Amino acid sequence: MKIFALYFSPTGGTKKVLDIMISAWDCEKKYIDISDKRDILLDISFSESDICVVAVPTFSGRVPGFVISKLRKLQGNGIKAMLITTYGNRAFDDALLELKDTMESCGFICSCAVAAVTRHSVLPKYGKGRPDFADVEKLKQFSLQCKERILNTIGSASVPGNRPYRNYIPIPIKPKANKRCIGCGLCYQKCPVHAIEQNNYKVCDKSKCISCLQCVAICPKKARKINPIILKIAEIKMKNLCGGRKQNRIFY
Numbered sequence: 001m002k003i004f005a006l007y008f009s010p011t012g013g014t015k016k017v018l019d020i021m022i023s024a025w026d027c028e029k030k031y032i033d034i035s036d037k038r039d040i041l042l043d044i045s046f047s048e049s050d051i052c053v054v055a056v057p058t059f060s061g062r063v064p065g066f067v068i069s070k071l072r073k074l075q076g077n078g079i080k081a082m083l084i085t086t087y088g089n090r091a092f093d094d095a096l097l098e099l100k101d102t103m104e105s106c107g108f109i110c111s112c113a114v115a116a117v118t119r120h121s122v123l124p125k126y127g128k129g130r131p132d133f134a135d136v137e138k139l140k141q142f143s144l145q146c147k148e149r150i151l152n153t154i155g156s157a158s159v160p161g162n163r164p165y166r167n168y169i170p171i172p173i174k175p176k177a178n179k180r181c182i183g184c185g186l187c188y189q190k191c192p193v194h195a196i197e198q199n200n201y202k203v204c205d206k207s208k209c210i211s212c213l214q215c216v217a218i219c220p221k222k223a224r225k226i227n228p229i230i231l232k233i234a235e236i237k238m239k240n241l242c243g244g245r246k247q248n249r250i251f252y
């Protein structure tokens with residue numbers, strides 16, 4: 001038995017949750033970064049006893065579109081899957097449902113699903129410090145529950161959400177490189193949607209950029225920044241929606 005842990009975690013929160021959620025398993029674990037530009041998902045071949053875990057952030061209440069396109073290339077052949085979405089203390093809306101529909105259309109049995117709160121990657125004031133100690137304890141319990149569910153039942157999880165899924169609304173937050181940029185090209189290599197120009201890393205195609213902030217997180221010179229005025233406006237706008245302490249949820 002092997003766990004295939006597929007993830008997209010542009011700023012690290014989703015990967016943190018994924019690690020906790022697979023902590024109950026002591027078998028071999030193979031991590032696969034969905035944002036890798038090579039078509040590595042095509043090379044995966046599952047055997048009957050393997051388990052597929054998919055962990056993605058919620059963007060605008062949905063799963064980022066490029067992730068869905070990549071997942072559609074998988075062939076589940078009836079193996080079991082655990083689904084994880086993270087969200088920045090607003091809501092995960094239709095993200096789990098979209099993820100489940102996609103995985104089931106590829107032949108997986110989605111036994112269980114988890115939505116977990118993480119620091120909001122764009123507005124870090126919201127979900128600050130999460131997952132915190134209480135979250136980690138809760139997610140460890142979820143990990144055990146999911147293991148039990150995957151090993152001992154055959155049903156498919158019932159997850160919240162609506163069809164048609166809510167409209168994906170892109171956010172107007174597009175990072176730019178400043179003069180600290182040394183032209184190393186890492187942001188170009190790591191941008192999952194080819195938004196950064198190959199011959200000029202300071203040029204970003206705003207129509208392609210999904211505001212994931214992977215380029216900001218990996219820049220060795222911290223040279224990629226978001227316009228602070230736009231950020232402040234977004235922070236004020238989201239105050240009511242992102243306030244309070246939202247919960248981690250499990251579904252099966």
Ligand SMILES: Cc1cc2nc3c(=O)[nH]c(=O)nc-3n(C[C@H](O)[C@H](O)[C@H](O)COP(=O)(O)O)c2cc1C
Nearest residue numbers: 009010011013014057060061087088090091120121
């Ligand atoms: C473009 C974008 C849209 C987002 N939309 C939502 C959302 O609809 N609801 C929410 O609660 N958080 C939202 N977030 C916050 C992320 O879901 C959250 O911070 C996630 O954990 C980021 O994962 P990462 O740390 O692995 O990058 C959004 C973040 C980005 C970048």
Ligand code: SF4
Nearest residue numbers: 181182184185187219
């Ligand atoms: S990763 Fe940073 S330093 Fe490297 S090219 Fe991109 S912006 Fe410049």
Ligand code: SF4
Nearest residue numbers: 191209210212213215
């Ligand atoms: S350019 Fe946009 S899409 Fe590409 S890594 Fe940066 S934020 Fe993400």
